[in-house]
Amino acid sequence: MKAGERFTVALIGASGLLGRAVAAELARAESAQTWRVVRTARNRVDAQSAKLDLLDHEAVRGFLRELAPDAIVVAAAERRPDICENDPSLARALNVDALRVIAEEARTLGAWVLSISTDYVFDGASPPYYPDDAPAPLNAYGRSKLEGERTLLAADPASCVLRLPLLYGPFTDWNESAVTSLTPAIVASANSANPRASMDAWATRYPTFTPDVAVVIRGMLEHHARGATISGIAQWSGDEPMTKFDIARRIARVLKVDAKLVAQITPTDSTPRPRDCHLDSGRLEALGIGRRTPFDQAIAGLLSNYPDVSSQ
Template sequence: MTRNAAFKVALIGASGLLGRAIAKELAGVAGWTLVRTAHSRRDAQSVKLDIRDAAAIGDFIGRESPDAIVVAAAERRPDVCENDPALARALNVDALRFIANAARDRDAWVLSISTDYVFDGSAPPYSPDDPPSPVNAYGRSKLEGERALLESGAKACVLRLPLLYGPVLDWSESAVTSLTPAIVKSSAPLAPAAVMDAWAIRYPTFTPDVAVVIRQMLGRHARGETISGITQWSGDEPMTKFDIAQRIARVLKVDARLVAQRTPADSTPRPRDCHLDSVRLEALGIGRRTPFDSAIASVLARYPEPTQTLKSQ
């Protein structure tokens, strides 16, 4: 695809943890125009869009006529998906179908974010071609969303990602940074120890790195080298939440009292190890990985204040 006009990207879900990183990465690309959307957490630079509204999506894509659409909006909380499957379906399946149908009519490429939770975690590492087998409602909804997109007839690509962390508006925004208050509290005199999961193996992945991957994928599309089907990207450092907590404690220089929980304790079932094979993108020269210790140090540099504030958004 070669166009004389500026390359236009629509970023749907620009206000979330990953969406903000993508918006920052794409904002300065010469010759590209970025249109951002958000729903409840909208700023002056974003268009308000409810992705559950098919007509609104059609109007937005028809009006903006983007060359590419990045879908970073979703319901990502496993417990919420388990307790409200209708909401999970509306945001993770139906909305993606609406976007895909509108994109197909405008010949726009859609890049949608998915998850490692489409796998059951019993036989890692997983390639894009391995058969999915999700163990919870979140994974099932994301898998159904992948299929809705890829079967829509639109130009489309799925990017599966694992546990994400990065600059946050609130420490609870990432399952990595959400551990921090309990870690710090456990270091206080007479405070109880913080119990941390030491069963599930995760591969925390830095959102600014993912944003670089997405920019590189968009760049290939802009040059007429469109990537289709399923792709995956992941950090390469395996660790449990107990391991993550120990590293956070070292960064903050607190004498945390941590207890390892070596059996599953979550009410919603979660897979044990869904390590994603990133070889397809690596073979294309795509990717960047920031070492966890340096990345989490940058995120925690202003603890206890988040790295950004709601007022700035």
Template sequence: MRAGERFTVALIGASGLLGRAIAGELASALGAKDWRVVQTARGRADARRVKLDLLDHDAVRAFLRELAPDAIVVAAAERRPDVCENDPALARALNVDALSVIAAEARMLGAWVLSISTDYVFDGAAPPYFPDATPAPLNAYGQSKLDGERALLASDPAACVLRLPLLYGPFTDWNESAVTSLTPAIVRSADPANPPAPMDAWATRYPTLTCDVAAVIRGMLEHHAKGATISGITHWSGDEPMTKFDIARRIARVLNVDAKLVAQHTPTDATPRPRDCHLDSGRLETLGIGRRTAFDIAIAGLLANYPDVPDQ
């Protein structure tokens, strides 16, 4: 970036759960005269977002060459483990091949890439996991994200991967997050006419607010803009361990409903999932980057904005 020019960020996948939070954080926190953020989306493009299908590699190349961004944040992915397990080719196309195209273009343009990855690159047997821990994914989703990490860093060692755990945040649909997706079943279980709701009490998760992650990403972008680029593998995570059973009880308390919940102490998912992939966030914390909102405060604020909880 030359003196007097604006720092341009391409935000790929700006319409998703995390992408919207990043877009909002960058819009509110960064000086408009110094920063330019160009958002893309595949299915939910609008006046704020450029339509871009990551499976169309020629379109991706054309977009990046025309924009010539200083930084590219890749928040788009196939993140549903069951979908990845049933369609590994689609998982690879989005999580590996598309990222490889972006990485190659970024290197040619001199742009820094920050790509979002997952704690599911680990098997969950020996937490906490540091950035240099050996990955061992249990499912196709984790493997595709790991392959994407490796493709990105092989193409450009100056790029950065940010691994994240279970995310939740402002949502447009209850099923956008595995946290809020529990709410309808919780509400239904409170009806005496309905049976109890089974909830996983086997796997420990670390729910992390997308707004906090967005603040972390802003901090990483600011470092890059100042010439202090963060490269390689990084982690960010909430620090409150809880199972989905724990999460459900907290949501029920916020909603003030007498939910009937049954703890399941053995895995029930068709797709294998790790038991505890706690990510160590020390690398970013050492740089003064990070923000965490207490889960009870965050979930209460989110649910207060969505009073019409479905009961069907």
């Protein structure tokens, strides 16, 4: 970058759960007039974003060539494990093929790519997991994300993959996150006419707040803008282990619902899921990058924004 030029970031998938948080965080960098952030969305397009379908490869190429960004953050993906298991071709199209197109264009343009991946690239048998540990995904979602990682890094070793665990944050509907999706059943259980809410007490998760991840991503972009590019594999995770049963009981306390109405079960999902994929965040922590909001504080803040929660 030349003196006086703005650092241009393409945020792909700005309308999703994580994308919105990243867009909000990067808006603060834009306000300093030193950054330019161009947001894209596929369906929920607004005045602040451009419509872009990642399945339209020519449109993706045209968008990137016209913008010529310094950095590209890829927050768009097919992230629903059951959908991926039932339609692996769709998972591959979004999580691998689209990323290949972005990576190829980025290499030509000299742009740094930061792509979001998942803890599901591991089998959950031997946590914690470090960036250089051997992946062993159990399901189609994890396999597609692992292939996407390898595709990106093969195209340009200077690019970066950021692995993340279970995300939650400001939402537009309950089902945007596997954390907030538990809420309707918890509320329903408060009605004596409804059975107890049954929640998975087998798999350990590490819920991670999207505004915290947005701070991490901004920190990584700032490193790149200063010429200290972070490449290869990086990881970030919340540090509070809990099952869905634990999460549900915490949500119940926030909603003043009797936690005894939440029952624990061992799941029988058709899609295999890992038991504990705790990601080590040491690489980013050593660089002074990161923020963690306590889960109880974050979930209370989220649910306080929805005063009609008891009617859901």
